[in-house]
Amino acid sequence: MNISGAIFDLDGTLLDTTEIWEGVAARYITSLRKTPEPGLREKTKAMTLPMLCSYLKDEYRIATTESKIAKGFNTILREDYLESADIKQYVPILLEKFKQKGVAMCITTSTDKAIANEILVRLGIRDYFTFIMTCEEAGGDKESPKVFLDAHKKLGTPKDETIVVEDGLLAIRGAKEADFYVIAVADKNEEQNKAEIQELSDRYIESFEELL
Structure with missing residues (x-):
């Protein structure tokens, strides 16, 4: 070809970096003093970031905007990327x-x-x-x-x-x-x-x- x-x-x-992605959503939920569900990454791995933020907001009843959820998620993701990617x-x-x-x-x-x-x-x-x-x-x-x-x-x-x-x-x-x-x-x-x-x-x- x-x-x-x-x-x-x-x-x-x-x-x-797959393992970094595996833990970011769970780390974000944990940072809110909530317990992430088993298999969270598997359920959300194909989602875009807006879809993920909408899911987390609804599923975990997060009392903030989806844009603020995205900002928090990306803060954790960036830290992990720069440290270990x-x-x-x-x-x-x-x-x-x-x-x-x-x-x-x-x-x-x-x-x-x-x-x-x-x-x-x-x-x-x-x-x-x-x-x-x-x-x-x-x-x-x-x-x-x-x-x-x-x-x-x-x-x-x-x-x-x-x-x-x-x-x-x-x-x-x-x-x-x-x-x-x-x-x-x-x-x-x-x-x-x-x-x-x-x-x-x-x-x-x-x-x-x-x-x-």
């Missing part, structure tokens, strides 16, 4: 390889754009990506094909030469519904979905070394 465009997920794909092995080598081949690259993510931009700059890989598109900007979560279609339209590459690189089952479903060639990246937090991910995706890799 000739690749001229690549749409990358951030958390769990390029960055080893790291890049997955071989990612910088792959990005440089794609750059040398003229592949246009972008990010789609549920993470706040300012936080995503900051961590990519800190890790030294921001300049590889033409833009960052959030699910909030696209107006839907990653289970919907819209974020991938919007990102592809902005990227401007031929669809049959554009890949989506993702780790999550719900996002892979969305990308396949949008009819993209999907490369699935192994992530320990999606281990329970591995068989379905392997079946849905066009290629499954355990490490980015396989793409070098």
Whole structure:
């Protein structure tokens, strides 16, 4: 396959940050002296930030605005990102390889754009990506094909030469519904979905070394 465009997920794909996301909502609820429900991350993992804030406000009867909930959530997320977020092995080598081949690259993510931009700059890989598109900007979560279609339209590459690189089952479903060639990246937090991910995706890799 000739690749001229690549749409990358951030958390769990390029960055080893899935565990950070796993705990942020629970930490936020705990900070309010409330008890987070079991499986909170699983219930909310495909939500955009506005959807998550609406869910938390209703489910935990939080007496504040959704914008203030988002601010508190992002404060915790940013602290964790700056303290412990790291890049997955071989990612910088792959990005440089794609750059040398003229592949246009972008990010789609549920993470706040300012936080995503900051961590990519800190890790030294921001300049590889033409833009960052959030699910909030696209107006839907990653289970919907819209974020991938919007990102592809902005990227401007031929669809049959554009890949989506993702780790999550719900996002892979969305990308396949949008009819993209999907490369699935192994992530320990999606281990329970591995068989379905392997079946849905066009290629499954355990490490980015396989793409070098």
